[in-house]
Structures are given as C-alpha cells and as structure tokens.
Amino acid sequence: MEEKVDRRVRRSRAQLGQALRDLILQKPYETITIQNITDEADLNRATFYLHYTSKEELLMASLEEQFGALLEQMEVEKNGRPLWENPATIRIIFEYAAQNEALFKVLLGPQGQGYVMYRILNYIAQVDEEELDAAFGQNALPVPNVILARYFAGALFALVSWWLEQDMPHSPTYMAETVQQLCAVGVVPVLAGMEESWPVTQG
The missing domain is CATH 1.10.357.10 (Tetracycline Repressor, domain 2)
Incomplete structure (x- = not known):
C-alpha cells in the first residue's frame, strides 16, 4: 500500500513539474498562477498544496x-x-x-x-x-x-x-x-x- 502511495506522490509531483515547465514556455513566469499549473496538470489545488507551498518551490x-x-x-x-x-x-x-x-x-x-x-x-x-x-x-x-x-x-x-x-x-x-x-x-x-x-x- 505504501509503495502505491509513493508512486502516486511521484506521479503527481512529476505532473506538476512538467506543467510548470510547459507553462514557462508559453507565458512569462511571473504571470503563472497556481491555478494555471493545476489546470495544466489536470490536478486540483489541494493536491498542489500537499506537495508545495509556492510555484518557486515547485x-x-x-x-x-x-x-x-x-x-x-x-x-x-x-x-x-x-x-x-x-x-x-x-x-x-x-x-x-x-x-x-x-x-x-x-x-x-x-x-x-x-x-x-x-x-x-x-x-x-x-x-x-x-x-x-x-x-x-x-x-x-x-x-x-x-x-x-x-x-x-x-x-x-x-x-x-x-x-x-x-x-x-x-x-x-x-x-x-x-x-x-x-x-x-x-x-x-x-x-x-x-x-x-x-x-x-x-x-
């Protein structure tokens, strides 16, 4: 069970990281919001804040x-x-x-x-x-x-x-x-x- 959770955590973090990198290529970094990132990653904001406190940390x-x-x-x-x-x-x-x-x-x-x-x-x-x-x-x-x-x-x-x-x-x-x-x-x-x-x- 723990391994399944770890895998899910890694997958969520990978999705968020990729979403931010993709967005950086589309628009100025300072205009990117947490909502933009979670929309791009197809995850909710609560999932983002489970892992990170800010887009800089991500x-x-x-x-x-x-x-x-x-x-x-x-x-x-x-x-x-x-x-x-x-x-x-x-x-x-x-x-x-x-x-x-x-x-x-x-x-x-x-x-x-x-x-x-x-x-x-x-x-x-x-x-x-x-x-x-x-x-x-x-x-x-x-x-x-x-x-x-x-x-x-x-x-x-x-x-x-x-x-x-x-x-x-x-x-x-x-x-x-x-x-x-x-x-x-x-x-x-x-x-x-x-x-x-x-x-x-x-x-």
Whole structure:
C-alpha cells in the first residue's frame, strides 16, 4: 500500500513539474498562477498544496530533480577526475542545456527570475565546493574553496547563458574545452597570445 502511495506522490509531483515547465514556455513566469499549473496538470489545488507551498518551490524541486540526474551522468563521465580537469564532464552540462534550450533560455535570459538564477548558481557552486573539499581538504589552498567554487560556478553559469542566448554558436565540446582551459591556465596566456598553452581548436 505504501509503495502505491509513493508512486502516486511521484506521479503527481512529476505532473506538476512538467506543467510548470510547459507553462514557462508559453507565458512569462511571473504571470503563472497556481491555478494555471493545476489546470495544466489536470490536478486540483489541494493536491498542489500537499506537495508545495509556492510555484518557486515547485520549480526548484523540479530543476533539482533534473540536476540530480545530470550529476549522475557527470559522475559516470568523471572517472575519478575533478570537474575542472575534465572537459568531458563539463561538456555534459552544455549538452544538457542544449537539450533543454527553450526552458533555459527563458530561465537564464534577460527576462529570467533572479530567484531562480540565484538558486541554480548556488547549486553549481555547492557541487564545485564539495569537489574541492574532496580533492584538497577544506583549508589547504591559499584561496578559500568557497571563493574558488563561486568563481568557477559564476563563469560556467555566465557562459552557458551567453551560449544559449547566441543560439549555440560553438559546439558543446568546444565550450567545455574552453571552460576547462580557462580554469587550468587562466586568461593571461590568452591575452599574451601564448598559443602553445591554448590547445583548444575552434568548434
């Protein structure tokens, strides 16, 4: 019986999440109401409030569930190497953004909600900080891990946003290798024209 209830809960949450994502593609996020969501999901308002207190909570729960699946893919690809050393892992992020292009263009674009963008950025930074803690310990580096994590997450977030806004002018592989190299060698060699330190080819 408990398994049947759990299955029903998962199904209701999935319906609500999908309904909100569909609505975001149809109208501005700030105009979407709980009633809109429940109508789209073909559920009643009471069912919504059994699971969530607001549309923001629903959106982040839905995105975090998707990010969980994304992190599982990244973990497989990582093969023991931290994110900043592995362009194949970073490529998965760009591929995921491309697969969900319409939704993320809305969420990350000029009309996106600051709350949502802040939560996504926090999510990326938290993953990065955990990677740094695991690789180096919490106080072993000359710069606090939290600052490094924020720096990397902010750069990645900004590049994914720009890439989608520009209709993906470069391949996910090129973007991933560029991000990885910028993390590895920084921008100074690029500005100095040190091509030997920049192995990424245009893509």
